[in-house]
Amino acid sequence: MSRWLNLTQTTTKEERSVHPFWVLVAKEVADHIRSWRFIILLLLILLTCVGSLYTSISNISKAVAKPDDPEGGFLFLKLFTLSDGTLPPFHVFIGFLGPLLGISLGFDAINSEQNAGTLSRVMAQPIHRDYLINAKFVGALLVISTLFFALGFLVMGLGLIIIGIPPSAQEFLRIIFFLLLSVLYVAFWLNLSILFSVKFQQAATSALTAIAVWLFFTVFYQIIVSVVAKAIMPADTENPYAMMGYQKFIMGLLSIVPSQLYSDATTTLLMPSVRSLGPLTMEQVYGAIPSPLPLRESLILVWPQLTGLIAATVVCFALSYYTFMRKEIKSR
């Protein structure tokens, strides 16, 4: 934090010359915005966003009708979660497209500069070496955050106009946390692909590797877990403790996957009636009033998911930072 403060301070001290770090960030942001791949992904996300907004709005009247719905008070959140099964809701779409966005913004961060011969030119300027990799990260993160917050606020605004019910303070905060979480989730994939871009000389290799990791976690990992689950299924299904341990183990295996962490966390944040992400015994459920959780409780519930995602992001960034700092800067 002190570094950031320091950076902005020097900006004001040196008469109107921007700090080199922000020059690099500005260049990154400009590059992303001008690039075709970002425009294509932006259109894709915009399309899905409009699509899911349409389904949720056309189904919202049915949701209002239910009298015993514990989430009846959170009509506005339904904009983000409601679906009639034809099109998945917004947060599921982001869970799917977010990694793609992160990968596409980061997979050629370092190796394209190396291959174009610009890396040694930039490194010959009086800047610290880590400015470059930090700027790559900050630039892409700025683009992602702007995109998600713009989308989120657009959906809120449209919803406000169409359904005419303003969100409560709690709903608004839940949506803000959801957007922050989405940015964090994409940041994880961004960092993973930046790591590959430092490791691999060819941009294509790093893109394919990142996509392979993503596919592995979205498709194959679940299959592997279900195979493992069948294999170690306890013989004594009557024993509640054995079943409980078994369930916890399977949940633990699944929670390694970033997309699982993200979907767990978003459902909890956007559906206040979700009370637990793990197995509940009958004793725990018995006598519980089916009422929504307050925001604080929901946040406490997703805290492990949140820290898991943050840790994964930080580890990826630390690895790419370390590799980049040790890398020999050669011309093309």
Place this chain on the structure above:
Amino acid sequence: MSQHIIVLEGLTKKYGALIAVNDLHLTINKGEIYGLLGPNGAGKSTTIRMMLGLTEPTAGIVRVCGIDSTVNPIDVKRRVGYLPDNVGFYDNRTGLENLLFIARLNRTTDAEAHARAKELLDRVGLADAMHKKAGAYSRGMRQRLGLADVLIKKPEVIILDEPTLGIDPSGVREFLQLIVQLSREEGLTVLLSSHHLYQVQQVCDRVGIFVGGKLLANGDIPTLSKQLFTGDSFVIEAGVRYPNPAHAETQRMQLEQTLRDTSGVSSVQVVGERFRIGCSEDMTALIARIIVQAKIDLTYLSKKEYGLDDIYQRYFEGGQTHEQVA
């Protein structure tokens, strides 16, 4: 401030078992143009990268403008402009934008950066192309843009790594003249590396020959050529044809003897119909006359130009032993 703007002391760089630069001692004076010559893989680029603090030396000291490059690379990079070999630009930006980006990284204010970039582009002859995308530039234009790019930070020293690579011969001459002109006007110290002796010796005050991580020779051109071509500094190659094949052998022997007896000629080698004559001064005209007077047809005559190959070949021939570095 001392006269020595670049000082290398016992500089060594090892990559595992490979010694890229081996105990290099070199000083470069303020305001001179120094040429670092050597074949590919001799360690020129590694040495240059160590001067800029982009690579850490295994041992030894690098001091540029009195600053230790290893300890304080930022201060060195503020004073030194570096044009890497095969320099790259952001192809989707214009030449001007590329320059402005570098100027901003050096904390130049926008107004000043604009003025300076335009002035430099004008001087390197790219004024008309400044709003074209750098991706559309030709090889020679990119190299000139690179020169502007190096000068925009107002350096004290500029280091050019293989600046003439891939440019056509007339372009090379023009480009080197541009370097000399700009550096003289601004009082810059220039270090340029190359593997073409002939291109570089036109512009350099002093030259160092760098082979296998070692500096073999170092000095101004006259000293160096005396050092290198002891005896015959010129080699002339003549192709002949004997009008009468029956007398070919005697004519050949006669001509060889005549040439050997000519003062100034230090060696004569005959390979088939070719004569290779080593001499201490340019005797092309005299040799032509001798051949014609001997009633032998002269089919071709040329002054042999030395490539770097010949030079260090000569080093080994000259009895000086240099350990071949792996």
